[in-house]
Amino acid sequence: MPDIPQISLNDGNTIPQLGFGVWQVPDDEAQPAVEAAIRSGYRLIDTAQGYDNEEGVGRAIAASGIARDQLFVTSKLRNGAHDYDAARKASDESIDKLGLDYLDMFLIHWPVPEQDKYGDAWRALVALKNEGRIRSIGVSNFLPSYIDRIVEETGIKPVINQVELHPQYQQRDIRGYHEQHDIKLECYSPLGSGAVLDNDTIAEIAEKHGRSVSQIILRWELDQGLIVIPKSTHQERIAQNIDVFDFELDDEDRRKIDGLDDPENGKTGSFPETMNDLF
Numbered sequence: 334m335p336d337i338p339q340i341s342l343n344d345g346n347t348i349p350q351l352g353f354g355v356w357q358v359p360d361d362e363a364q365p366a367v368e369a370a371i372r373s374g375y376r377l378i379d380t381a382q383g384y385d386n387e388e389g390v391g392r393a394i395a396a397s398g399i400a401r402d403q404l405f406v407t408s409k410l411r412n413g414a415h416d417y418d419a420a421r422k423a424s425d426e427s428i429d430k431l432g433l434d435y436l437d438m439f440l441i442h443w444p445v446p447e448q449d450k451y452g453d454a455w456r457a458l459v460a461l462k463n464e465g466r467i468r469s470i471g472v473s474n475f476l477p478s479y480i481d482r483i484v485e486e487t488g489i490k491p492v493i494n495q496v497e498l499h500p501q502y503q504q505r506d507i508r509g510y511h512e513q514h515d516i517k518l519e520c521y522s523p524l525g526s527g528a529v530l531d532n533d534t535i536a537e538i539a540e541k542h543g544r545s546v547s548q549i550i551l552r553w554e555l556d557q558g559l560i561v562i563p564k565s566t567h568q569e570r571i572a573q574n575i576d577v578f579d580f581e582l583d584d585e586d587r588r589k590i591d592g593l594d595d596p597e598n599g600k601t602g603s604f605p606e607t608m609n610d611l612f
């Protein structure tokens with residue numbers, strides 16, 4: 334079983350550096366996928382209200398036989414529930430659907446600037462943390478200016494900002510801000526939702542090490558202290574993506590991958606400033 338490093342968060346809790354994501358995994362496929370992940374050694378599971386698979390994830394957790402305190406379960410608040418009371422109710426719904434007593438981490442999924450209620454949602458998350466229903470609270474897809482605002486309003490910092498980050502979209506411009514404020518970056522779409530897997534430069538590095546392209550990408554992210562949550566519904570890929578702790582990249586490999594950053598065109602998902610869908 335791989336020994337996954339733990340990353341310290343600014344609220345005193347820790348999170349496994351590598352976890353398993355389940356975006357676009359239908360509820361009935363989430364159970365076998367998460368069961369396979371837990372069997373392979375993953376202990377961090379990343380779902381969201383908007384993924385409509387919290388019940389499937391919960392069935393897998395219940396079937397796993399793993400002690401609750403050995404797992405780290407994250408869910409995310411849906412965009413249509415940013416009102417204070419709605420956010421509180423929504424977190425209870427997630428906890429119930431997952432069949433748990435508490436969540437290890439709950440994130441505001443998107444800031445939804447047009448709606449302009451993420452400050453209310455953050456106040457609800459702060460209250461839920463104080464009540465012990467959620468161990469750690471954070472955000473996703475937040476620009477530094479949005480984080481500044483919620484910290485100014487509540488005095489409480491998110492532990493994590495979960496953002497799209499991979500070799501073609503390296504988010505170099507926001508790294509310093511997060512380091513300075515001790516807010517960890519968690520890479521979503523760490524494989525570019527699959528878009529980076531056919532990159533020739535990484536394929537060469539993969540061949541040199543006798544590893545897969547996904548393993549090289551994940552190693553490159555882990556080497557920078559980033560948290561990663563790759564997704565797959567294939568058992569052998571699920572196992573491959575966690576088998577990344579027994580080899581090392583050299584400086585030349587890292588330089589080559591650093592050189593693939595394409596801030597203008599590299600993003601595969603939506604932009605925080607314009608994602609206003611109320612799912």
Ligand SMILES: NC(=O)c1ccc[n+]([C@@H]2O[C@H](COP(=O)([O-])OP(=O)(O)OC[C@H]3O[C@@H](n4cnc5c(N)ncnc54)[C@H](OP(=O)(O)O)[C@@H]3O)[C@@H](O)[C@H]2O)c1
Pocket residue numbers: 353354355356357379380442473474495496520521522523524525526527530545547548562563564565566567570571573574602
């Ligand atoms: N906060 C947010 O707004 C947000 C947005 C997007 C994602 N996320 C989170 O981040 C997680 C990961 O991101 P993601 O799902 O976008 O994509 P990803 O993990 O970057 O890539 C997943 C894709 O790569 C393929 N893949 C995975 N491992 C592979 C391997 N070893 N060899 C070949 N192909 C492989 C998968 O195919 P198969 O499944 O067919 O194997 C799938 O098509 C999500 O599941 C979710 O938890 C969060």
